[in-house]
Amino acid sequence: MRYKKKYILALDQGTTSSRAIVFNSNSQVVAISQREFPQLFPKSGWVEHDPETIWKTQLQTAKQAIRKAKLTSNEISGIGITNQRETTVVWDRTTGVPVYNAIVWQDRRTSDYCSSLRKDNVDKLIRRLTGLELDAYFSATKIQWILNNIKGAKAKAKAGKLAFGTIDTWLLWKLTNGKLHITDFSNASRTMLFNIKKGDWDKRLLELFKIPRSMMPTVVSSSEIYDHTLALGSSIPIAGIAGDQQAALFGQCCHQSGMVKSTYGTGCFLLMHTGSKPMPSKNRLLTTVAWKIKGKTEYALEGSVFTAGAAVQWLRDQLGIIKSASDIESLASQVKDNGGVSFVPAFTGLGAPYWNPYARAKISGLSRGTNKGHIARAALEGIALQVNDVIRCMSSDAKLPLRELRVDGGASQNNLLMQLQSDILNARIVRPTTTETTALGAAYLAGLAVNVWKNKSSIKTHWKADTFFRPSMNNSNRIKLLKEWKKTVSNLS
Numbered sequence: 337m338r339y340k341k342k343y344i345l346a347l348d349q350g351t352t353s354s355r356a357i358v359f360n361s362n363s364q365v366v367a368i369s370q371r372e373f374p375q376l377f378p379k380s381g382w383v384e385h386d387p388e389t390i391w392k393t394q395l396q397t398a399k400q401a402i403r404k405a406k407l408t409s410n411e412i413s414g415i416g417i418t419n420q421r422e423t424t425v426v427w428d429r430t431t432g433v434p435v436y437n438a439i440v441w442q443d444r445r446t447s448d449y450c451s452s453l454r455k456d457n458v459d460k461l462i463r464r465l466t467g468l469e470l471d472a473y474f475s476a477t478k479i480q481w482i483l484n485n486i487k488g489a490k491a492k493a494k495a496g497k498l499a500f501g502t503i504d505t506w507l508l509w510k511l512t513n514g515k516l517h518i519t520d521f522s523n524a525s526r527t528m529l530f531n532i533k534k535g536d537w538d539k540r541l542l543e544l545f546k547i548p549r550s551m552m553p554t555v556v557s558s559s560e561i562y563d564h565t566l567a568l569g570s571s572i573p574i575a576g577i578a579g580d581q582q583a584a585l586f587g588q589c590c591h592q593s594g595m596v597k598s599t600y601g602t603g604c605f606l607l608m609h610t611g612s613k614p615m616p617s618k619n620r621l622l623t624t625v626a627w628k629i630k631g632k633t634e635y636a637l638e639g640s641v642f643t644a645g646a647a648v649q650w651l652r653d654q655l656g657i658i659k660s661a662s663d664i665e666s667l668a669s670q671v672k673d674n675g676g677v678s679f680v681p682a683f684t685g686l687g688a689p690y691w692n693p694y695a696r697a698k699i700s701g702l703s704r705g706t707n708k709g710h711i712a713r714a715a716l717e718g719i720a721l722q723v724n725d726v727i728r729c730m731s732s733d734a735k736l737p738l739r740e741l742r743v744d745g746g747a748s749q750n751n752l753l754m755q756l757q758s759d760i761l762n763a764r765i766v767r768p769t770t771t772e773t774t775a776l777g778a779a780y781l782a783g784l785a786v787n788v789w790k791n792k793s794s795i796k797t798h799w800k801a802d803t804f805f806r807p808s809m810n811n812s813n814r815i816k817l818l819k820e821w822k823k824t825v826s827n828l829s
Contacts (some may be wrong), residue, residue, distance in 0.1 A: 344783045345412045345572070346400065346775035348393055348408060349503050350580065351440065351602045354393035356401035357775040358412075363798035365772055367404035368440040369397035376437060381444035382449045382682070384437035385454065387425045390503065393508045396668075398568055409569040414561075414786040415511075416576030416778030418583035420501035424478035426489070426551070427498050427506070436486050438503070439478040442591045442642065442684045447693040458544065459755045465531050465538050467614055467623030469691050474528035480545045495521040496550040498766050502527070504577050511565040511574060518562060519553045519575035521633060525625035530555070532614055532625055535633065540809065554667040556629040558582075576781030580774050581605040582626050585636060587777030588742045589799040591792050593688070596730065596738060597773065598757075600747035603687075604723055605642035608730045619729035620689045629784070637733055639688035639726030643697070643717045644746045647681035650697075651715060657708045665752045667809055668713040675710035676701040678824040681719040686828070689729045692743045693787035697826040701820075716750070721821045727761060740764045751805075759809035769802040 342361035348354075355578060356367040371393040376384040402409055422441035427434040439445070450472050453459065459470035468474055479500050483490045492498045501509065502523045504549045524530040525538075529547065529584045531538040537552050556562060560576050564571040578586060588597040593611040598604060607626070613633045624638040648661045658664050678700050680686075685693040699711065718781045727738055740762060741808065747753055748767055758765045770776055783789045 342413050342788060343407060344779040344788055345398060345415045346779040347398060347415060347417045347507065347777040348580070348778065349390060349394050349417070349507060351420045351442070354390060355775065356394070356396050356397035357772055358401050358405040358407065359779045363769065363770060363776060369400035369404060371397055382444040382575070383440040384791065385423065385440055387427070387434045387438045387506055390438065391507065402568065402810060405817060412572050412574040413788050415565065416572045416782030417504050417507055417574070418578055418580050418774050419507070419777035421579040421581065422473060422475050423503050423525060424475045424482070424500070425480045425503065425506045426479060426498055426500050428492070429497055432509070435489050436482050437500065438768070439481065441473055443682060444693055446471050446472040446481055449477055450693070450722050452474045458669070459685055462528060462541070465541060466528055467525070467532050468528050469620060469622065471691060472693060473687070474526060474546070475684060476528035476541065476545045479547050479551070483546070490818050491675060493548050496548070498551050499553070500551040501553055504579070508562070508574065511567050512563050514806055516563050516733045517553045520558045521557055521625045521628040521639070522558055522570070522579045522582040524555045525579065532623065544668060557629060558759035559629045561785055573786055575785035576778050576783070578627055578781055581607055581638065581780070582636070582745055583777030584774040585609065585626055585777065586780055588721070588744060589796045590742060591664045591796070594734065594736045595742070596727070597742040597744065600644055600743065600745035600753070602644065602646045604641035604719060606639045606723060606730065608734060610637055610734065612633050615733065617733045619733055620691055622688065625760040627781070639729060639732055641719070641722040641726065642685060642687045643681040643683045644722070646683065647719065648717050648747070649682065651712065657711065664712050665708050665750045668716055669752055671707070671709035671713055674717060675706055676703065676715040677706055677710045677714040678820050679711065679714035680828060681715065682719050682828060686819055688726055690825070693829065698824060698828055700824055713774055716753045716756055717723050717817065719747070719753060720760045721817070723757060724760045725801060738763045738829060740766050743767065744768070744771045753806070756803045758805040758807045759814065762807045762814065765798065765805035766801050767803045769800045
């Protein structure tokens with residue numbers, strides 16, 4: 337049966353907000369709804385969300401997006417889900433009630449435990465099986481923490497009464513009223529429990545972290561009709577799932593080996609498509625599943641910058657030097673350079689290629705002549721320099737020079753940041769006409785399953801470049817900036 341409806345609803349559940357976007361079959365945004373939700377910080381280095389709030393805000397935005405599009409739910413051909421990855425929810429299978437708040441990917445409470453495991457060379461086993469670094473970033477140690485610290489959780493888990501899920505799994509459970517307990521390959525590959533070569537949960541890792549297999553969701557492909565939901569009024573197929581960064585890679589049409597995208601959000605995430613075989617990294621990048629479609633698994637190299645847009649939020653909320661995030665571009669443009677200021681925004685540690693969970697943010701080089709503009713510009717440079725570190729590692733691993741970087745995410749709208757990125761990389765930056773590429777990737781995956789789009793080739797015809805940024809910084813200034821950065825990062829504690 338060929339679906340006649342030509343609208344896809346993408347649920348984009350992010351770290352700071354839940355969003356829903358309706359796309360038409362020309363890949364155009366028809367309507368957007370967004371709601372922020374509270375970030376919970378019980379202790380230093382801890383970050384949590386209320387899972388019920390995530391569900392309520394996501395449901396509200398889905399209904400509102402359909403209303404804004406002036407559609408009814410029965411005009412929606414399918415739903416695609418994309419989500420903040422690694423964030424961990426554990427709930428009671430009978431009641432559907434979470435036993436604890438969602439532990440967010442940024443959370444560092446299990447860092448010491450991860451460090452203790454390295455002494456036993458467990459990190460080598462984890463890298464070989466999962467393609468990941470042993471780090472508190474991923475889901476495994478978060479699940480273990482909940483089982484060890486929430487009264488009665490371990491016994492319930494052993495009895496098969498608890499379910500684990502990343503946010504996609506939690507939303508699917510709620511959308512189907514507890515019928516579906518599934519995740520896709522891209523999200524499963526971020527748990528530190530999934531064997532990316534065998535395509536299944538790894539018994540050795542489940543035993544290592546003392547996690548019963550009964551807690552784990554069934555792993556499915558990234559594009560197929562999983563079931564239908566009645567939560568939005570009428571029966572709609574749920575047909576696509578991908579973690580946010582893999583969804584953005586798909587939405588940017590980086591479907592061929594060597595293509596790279598960078599998403600500038602709360603953090604900054606770079607993925608390089610590497611083809612049908614996992615590519616090990618010699619530079620501590622992550623080897624991850626990009627997606628699985630029609631039985632074919634494709635892979636990517638990933639570098640994660642933990643703090644990008646969150647640094648701008650800090651300048652707004654804690655320092656008060658800007659009133660809104662968008663103000664940083666005009667403030668930073670008031671100065672011709674950083675005035676000797678260097679800003680490493682390592683508020684929750686450093687990701688690839690450093691993997692230093694104990695690093696903290698640092699602003700150095702301050703003088704009496706330093707003003708708000710210098711700090712703002714150094715913050716933008718700090719984001720771009722972290723991206724540069726990751727790109728250099730990717731190029732080395734893949735033995736491919738960077739030809740262009742496709743960008744998306746909220747901060748990609750900052751023209752100064754994009755120009756700085758081009759200057760520091762000494763490469764072309766391309767911003768597409770549609771920067772909602774994370775949600776668009778989820779829409780594409782769902783649309784492929786319900787025949788809104790025929791194949792990946794037909795999707796590519798919709799991708800269009802909007803703005804190009806080309807390097808204009810002279811080489812001596814670039815070298816100087818890179819040397820200052822290297823010196824500052826090496827001195828972090």
